[in-house]
Amino acid sequence: MRRTPTISVLAVLALALIAPSLARAQAPAGLAGALAWMRAEQQADGSFPGFGPGDTADAVIALVAAGEDLADFAKGGSTPVSYLEAQAAGYATNPGAAAKLAMAAIAAGADPASFGGLDLFAVIGKGYDPATGQYGPDVYGHALALLAIKAAGATPPDAAVARLLAAQLPDGGWSFDGTEATGSDTNTTGLALQALAGRAGPVNQARANALTYLESQQNDDGGFPYSQASSFGTDSDVNSTAAAALGIRAAGGSPGDPRWQKNGNGPVELIESLQNDSGAFRYQQAQADDNALATYQAVPALAGATLPVATAQVAGAQAAVAGGSSAQAAGLPATAEGRGAPLGLIALLSLALVACGARLRRAVA
Numbered sequence: 001m002r003r004t005p006t007i008s009v010l011a012v013l014a015l016a017l018i019a020p021s022l023a024r025a026q027a028p029a030g031l032a033g034a035l036a037w038m039r040a041e042q043q044a045d046g047s048f049p050g051f052g053p054g055d056t057a058d059a060v061i062a063l064v065a066a067g068e069d070l071a072d073f074a075k076g077g078s079t080p081v082s083y084l085e086a087q088a089a090g091y092a093t094n095p096g097a098a099a100k101l102a103m104a105a106i107a108a109g110a111d112p113a114s115f116g117g118l119d120l121f122a123v124i125g126k127g128y129d130p131a132t133g134q135y136g137p138d139v140y141g142h143a144l145a146l147l148a149i150k151a152a153g154a155t156p157p158d159a160a161v162a163r164l165l166a167a168q169l170p171d172g173g174w175s176f177d178g179t180e181a182t183g184s185d186t187n188t189t190g191l192a193l194q195a196l197a198g199r200a201g202p203v204n205q206a207r208a209n210a211l212t213y214l215e216s217q218q219n220d221d222g223g224f225p226y227s228q229a230s231s232f233g234t235d236s237d238v239n240s241t242a243a244a245a246l247g248i249r250a251a252g253g254s255p256g257d258p259r260w261q262k263n264g265n266g267p268v269e270l271i272e273s274l275q276n277d278s279g280a281f282r283y284q285q286a287q288a289d290d291n292a293l294a295t296y297q298a299v300p301a302l303a304g305a306t307l308p309v310a311t312a313q314v315a316g317a318q319a320a321v322a323g324g325s326s327a328q329a330a331g332l333p334a335t336a337e338g339r340g341a342p343l344g345l346i347a348l349l350s351l352a353l354v355a356c357g358a359r360l361r362r363a364v365a
Contacts, residue, residue: 005037030272030275034298040299045075050339053084055092061103061309063299067303092120096141098148102124103310106312116287122320125321139175139192140177150195152311153314166205192210222268222269238271246306248267248302250307
């Protein structure tokens with residue numbers, strides 16, 4: 001007997017379409033304040049406050065993670081993208097910096113293979129050492145490179161993934177430079193978990209070990225320090241807590257899971273507790289000033305994102321990441337992860353599907 005889709009099946013499909021938009025609609029209240037602060041603080045040259053192009057790249061990634069339209073962030077004839085393009089040659093001098101800029105370019109819908117006259121994936125590829133499998137001089141930049149490669153729809157060499165796995169320390173974490181003497185930290189570990197997302201095999205055990213490491217680093221207030229062994233103190237800070245939250249999410253968990261709740265608070269609650277009246281976030285409880293980088297890094301954590309926040313099929317990137325060139329590449333429009341179709345359109349489509357299902361059900365009754 002021929003089976004016809006019923007209303008229940010169509011309703012499930014509709015719910016699957018609506019759920020991401022509903023989740024965004026229920027984003028933490030602090031997100032709106034942070035975005036308003038960023039809008040007010042944007043500079044006349046299109047940049048955002050901080051220590052240079054890297055912070056503006058973080059801001060672009062944050063805005064896209066939160067579903068903002070970058071066209072709304074124009075100051076006269078300047079935009080965050082035009083600022084980054086003007087700074088690209090001086091900033092993207094190593095794989096890690098080029099990777100962060102590439103992720104920002106893709107998030108903005110720009111072409112990372114011709115960004116400010118620079119082929120960002122060629123910079124990444126030239127920093128690849130086939131003997132070690134590592135991009136650049138440190139593990140943090142290596143993980144950024146793997147994320148940028150993913151954002152471009154390309155696949156890194158197997159040796160590059162193996163290198164990241166080999167750099168995991170016995171305690172389950174990763175150190176910035178990959179050495180045990182430096183010691184694991186939450187920031188590099190969170191980034192490594194994002195770089196390994198979607199992979200299986202040996203990665204499964206590495207992922208479990210990394211989560212165990214993060215668990216050992218969490219403070220009783222629900223937040224994370226850079227490291228419990230840090231000589232700069234072990235108070236929770238927004239940047240480290242956000243990095244851990246993104247890593248937890250990339251590993252298939254949620255910062256709201258019971259595992260990450262301490263005395264009724266988790267990572268998101270800790271971040272929210274450090275938001276100033278201005279909408280910006282402070283770095284730590286003891287440092288009351290608005291902190292630009294803490295704000296940029298808090299936004300993706302509050303928005304429920306992971307890196308990369310957008311992907312595109314960048315022609316030529318696959319050849320470039322092993323040391324070739326993607327100078328002739330033209331990236332397709334980026335698709336921001338977590339954006340999706342407008343809620344109103346999805347709702348109308350869902351109602352149509354339900355109505356269609358009811359009609360079909362009556363026809364075969």
